Amino acid sequence: MANLRMRQAVLQALDDALSEDEAVILLGEDIAVAGGPFKCTDGLLKKYGADRVIDTPISEMGFMGAAVGAAACGLRPVVEIMFIEFIGVALDQLTTQAATLRYLSRGRLTAPLVMRASVGAGQGFGCQHSQILDHWFRGTPGLKLCMPSGSRTAYGLLRAAIDDPDPVIVLEPRILYGEHEDFALDRNFRLPLGSAEIARHGGEVTLVAVGAMTPVALKAAKRAAADIEVIDLLSLWPWDKATISASLARTGRLVTLEESTRGAGWGGDVVATLASECFGSFKAPPHRITLPDAPIPYAGELEAQYLPSPEYVAAQVDALVTREAAPPPWWRETV
Amino acid sequence: MSALNSTTPLARRAVLADRVEQLKRMVEIRLAEERIQRLFSEGEVRGSTHLCIGQEAVAVGVARATHPEDIVSCTYRGHGHALALGVAPEQVIGEICGRSIGCAGGLGGSMHLVEPTVGLMPTAAIVGAGLPIACGAALAAKVRKSGRVSVAIFGDGTANIGAFHEALNFAAIQKLPVIFVCENNLYGEYTRINFTTPIEHIADRAAGYAMPGIVVDGQDLDAVARAMEQAVARARSGEGPSLLEMKTYRYSGHSRSDPATYRLDGELDIWLKRDPIDLFARVLIGEGAIRAGDLDRMKTEVREEVETAVARALSSSRPKSAEIFSHVTG
Numbered sequence: 080m081a082n083l084r085m086r087q088a089v090l091q092a093l094d095d096a097l098s099e100d101e102a103v104i105l106l107g108e109d110i111a112v113a114g115g116p117f118k119c120t121d122g123l124l125k126k127y128g129a130d131r132v133i134d135t136p137i138s139e140m141g142f143m144g145a146a147v148g149a150a151a152c153g154l155r156p157v158v159e160i161m162f163i164e165f166i167g168v169a170l171d172q173l174t175t176q177a178a179t180l181r182y183l184s185r186g187r188l189t190a191p192l193v194m195r196a197s198v199g200a201g202q203g204f205g206c207q208h209s210q211i212l213d214h215w216f217r218g219t220p221g222l223k224l225c226m227p228s229g230s231r232t233a234y235g236l237l238r239a240a241i242d243d244p245d246p247v248i249v250l251e252p253r254i255l256y257g258e259h260e261d262f263a264l265d266r267n268f269r270l271p272l273g274s275a276e277i278a279r280h281g282g283e284v285t286l287v288a289v290g291a292m293t294p295v296a297l298k299a300a301k302r303a304a305a306d307i308e309v310i311d312l313l314s315l316w317p318w319d320k321a322t323i324s325a326s327l328a329r330t331g332r333l334v335t336l337e338e339s340t341r342g343a344g345w346g347g348d349v350v351a352t353l354a355s356e357c358f359g360s361f362k363a364p365p366h367r368i369t370l371p372d373a374p375i376p377y378a379g380e381l382e383a384q385y386l387p388s389p390e391y392v393a394a395q396v397d398a399l400v401t402r403e404a405a406p407p408p409w410w411r412e413t414v
Numbered sequence: 415m416s417a418l419n420s421t422t423p424l425a426r427r428a429v430l431a432d433r434v435e436q437l438k439r440m441v442e443i444r445l446a447e448e449r450i451q452r453l454f455s456e457g458e459v460r461g462s463t464h465l466c467i468g469q470e471a472v473a474v475g476v477a478r479a480t481h482p483e484d485i486v487s488c489t490y491r492g493h494g495h496a497l498a499l500g501v502a503p504e505q506v507i508g509e510i511c512g513r514s515i516g517c518a519g520g521l522g523g524s525m526h527l528v529e530p531t532v533g534l535m536p537t538a539a540i541v542g543a544g545l546p547i548a549c550g551a552a553l554a555a556k557v558r559k560s561g562r563v564s565v566a567i568f569g570d571g572t573a574n575i576g577a578f579h580e581a582l583n584f585a586a587i588q589k590l591p592v593i594f595v596c597e598n599n600l601y602g603e604y605t606r607i608n609f610t611t612p613i614e615h616i617a618d619r620a621a622g623y624a625m626p627g628i629v630v631d632g633q634d635l636d637a638v639a640r641a642m643e644q645a646v647a648r649a650r651s652g653e654g655p656s657l658l659e660m661k662t663y664r665y666s667g668h669s670r671s672d673p674a675t676y677r678l679d680g681e682l683d684i685w686l687k688r689d690p691i692d693l694f695a696r697v698l699i700g701e702g703a704i705r706a707g708d709l710d711r712m713k714t715e716v717r718e719e720v721e722t723a724v725a726r727a728l729s730s731s732r733p734k735s736a737e738i739f740s741h742v743t744g
Contacts, residue, residue: 104557130557136587141580144546145553148564151535152485152554168576171540176547183526183536185519186741220742244744 081264086256088230089119092237095266104131106142107159139169147177150192160196162208177246178221193240197253206374214343217316224316226250228293231262235270252291275319281308285326288336298389305400324357331362341369366405423500423532440470440691441716443494458511463524466494468665471690473498475638482532485551485564487544490525492537500532503723515730542577552590563591563649571602573616586623591649594657599664617659632660633690
């Protein structure tokens, strides 16, 4: 049993991968000498040397592209993007180059690379350092996309991502880096990409969450009158329809909890797919709990209001169960 | 002169050691490109196609100066480079015509040619994309001590996109074995370089990255190959990257049926007087390797070979629908 903060679990996963496979290299800003802005790579330079743990210039397009080329030539690069917004200047390399390398070469070349990035709101970083932006990648053929919800899932997903033969994006909720979790640390532990987990069993509502929203969902489940089943989605692309539909068949109600704006959230796809394919399972309308379609505010009071809290989620779920109709989001009642 | 009969890419690459084969490969590129333009007019080519007529010496010079194990990244103006590196004409033309025989099985098209056995990464349809990727290939060579070099081939337009700066900077700071080859054909898409670039020589930008920047006569095959050989030797010995600027000219428009009406009056005629095929043929005549009249005979022979390649390409099957779903992920 280990008790690790999530940042330590990430560090452990990288350390184990570097030690097991010489093809693994790390690229990123401030990751080597300084040990990483979030200390996810602390000590790895000393252990593995400057050829494998590489401080890059502030030039995401340059080193993201270098990861694509290195991956095509036999390495397994793991790239750190400090804040997910920084990938905006390098998106071509990920969504257009890495994603199509296997396809265009008809399987003769592959890009087994991992992009890790810190994501999410709640810490006062303002609107350009707090987004998740999963919708920039989700649904891109050739890419896989996952998001841990704590130390155990951070280790298991990152190890699976590094093992994977294709480009994988791991979105790490920044707010969880400092959170502790007890788990059985085993270097063979992998969480399969594309699979969700039931984080809490319940009989009345299926509440699907991912990343930092999974702990919020679990807290909400404790507060709510309704008996909530929490599914930790873990992978945003491809996503695990089977686990959700099986849960929905038991509960009859589906709620998604998304740290995404309403217009871009993954729940739109989940709800549309389940409504279309499992219509007979629903006792109440499917419901999405999302962020409003507005940038993330800086002021503490506003950011707290902007993000779904356990109290808000519990109230939304209970309202759905009681009224058998989807309750309006807070901003429609307030504004 | 049986290059086209040995159609494996490696065999086609190996024959480039012979100077007459180098001339023949330039002729092949020229005639294949002209035929591709006709195939486009005949409706066999979907979307767009970007020809490199006039730039043949750069393609053959780069191929001559590198090994098949070396990695080449290139842009959508890549038909000539694919042929020069060794991809068979029927595989290039087949790809452009969306047939199974194509080097990407007909799934890529004109802008996406690929052949890993001779180091050709999928040619990229995004300006600048290949430069960071070439750095990564060079990084892999450095980390694995494989002795390979990588070559990034791009146009003058690419010298103004961010990826150019980021890649040259990264390559220099990491001392990567990469050669940046700029084909300066004076036009970025439809716009002449003087409207987009404040300096005459792209090579001057190398100074900002503490690497050699060499201006090369891109119409002179031997000049291209010699400059490449020096840069490749420097890269292989661990001294780092170079920027080579090949001064060349695109006889055709940017793409499709672009008539290039934006050209300066008389500019094309000036460049036609220094046609890379004619220049190198004269060199070979001077060396006694060929005689006057051999070039015309060679063109006739290659034209037949290109027609054979076109026939093979067009008689190849079209890809099956299952191919849509293959090789998306592993």
